[in-house]
Amino acid sequence: xxxxTDRLIIRDICRSDWGSIHTYTSLPQVTRHTAWGPNTxxxxxxxxxxVLVSQLExxxxxxxxxxxxKDTGILIGGVGIHVKDTNAEMxxxxxxxxxxxxxxxxxxxxLLGFGFSTLDVHRIYATCRPMxxxxxxxxxxRREQHGSFCRxxxxx
Numbered sequence: 001x002x003x004x005t006d007r008l009i010i011r012d013i014c015r016s017d018w019g020s021i022h023t024y025t026s027l028p029q030v031t032r033h034t035a036w037g038p039n040t041x042x043x044x045x046x047x048x049x050x051v052l053v054s055q056l057e058x059x060x061x062x063x064x065x066x067x068x069x070k071d072t073g074i075l076i077g078g079v080g081i082h083v084k085d086t087n088a089e090m091x092x093x094x095x096x097x098x099x100x101x102x103x104x105x106x107x108x109x110x111l112l113g114f115g116f117s118t119l120d121v122h123r124i125y126a127t128c129r130p131m132x133x134x135x136x137x138x139x140x141x142r143r144e145q146h147g148s149f150c151r152x153x154x155x156x
Contacts, residue, residue, distance in 0.1 A: 001055075001063070005110045008103065009068045010079060012055055017066055018048045020075035024095035034093070063114075067094070067107045079107045081115050086122040088115050 002011040013021070022044040024030045031037030039047070054062040061084070067077040077094035090111050092104050115124045 001065075003110060003114060004070060005106050007070050008106055008110070009070050009073070010065050010107060010110055010114075011068065013048065013051045013064055013066045013078070015048055015052065017075055018044055020095075021048070021066075021078065024077065024093065027096065030093060030096060065111075067092070067103065069098075076103060077107070079111045081111055081119070081124070083115075083119055083121060086120075088119065088121040088124045090115065090124050090126050 002009060004010070022039060022041060025037055025039040025044055025047075026041075028038050031039070037043070051062075051064045054060070054064065062080070062082050064080045065078060066075050067079055068075050076098040077092065079090070079092040081088050081090045090108070092108055092111070094104050112124055115121050
């Protein structure tokens with residue numbers, strides 16, 4: 001599975017991606033707002049194997065995708081969308097060498113389009129864990145599709 005934006009290719013993860021993915025998932029500054037990590041090599045390899053299994057599920061509910069630069073093919077991060085009924089949770093993570101260039105925004109917009117158009121979900125939400133291991137302080141984002149308009153909510 002693959003789709004593109006102006007600057008990115010967003011595609012299924014493959015086993016050979018593990019080294020590029022481990023480059024950023026092993027960094028504490030990347031994983032401090034996640035529920036996992038920093039990853040050991042074994043953690044990253046297990047993650048890749050889980051992703052490969054989820055790609056074979058019918059119907060597919062989990063999409064963990066590689067974000068690659070269109071002009072070079074370099075894997076710079078990942079996005080994910082996980083479907084439950086008519087809802088989905090999305091997330092993204094980037095190698096710090098590629099942050100601050102609008103890639104996350106571009107990938108997230110494409111993922112929202114994929115979710116609403118291709119997966120036909122009605123609600124997509126995301127959470128951030130700025131204070132991991134402390135409950136009650138998660139940022140919550142939700143975008144709902146209602147016919148021809150969307151609503152965006154956020155709260156602490």
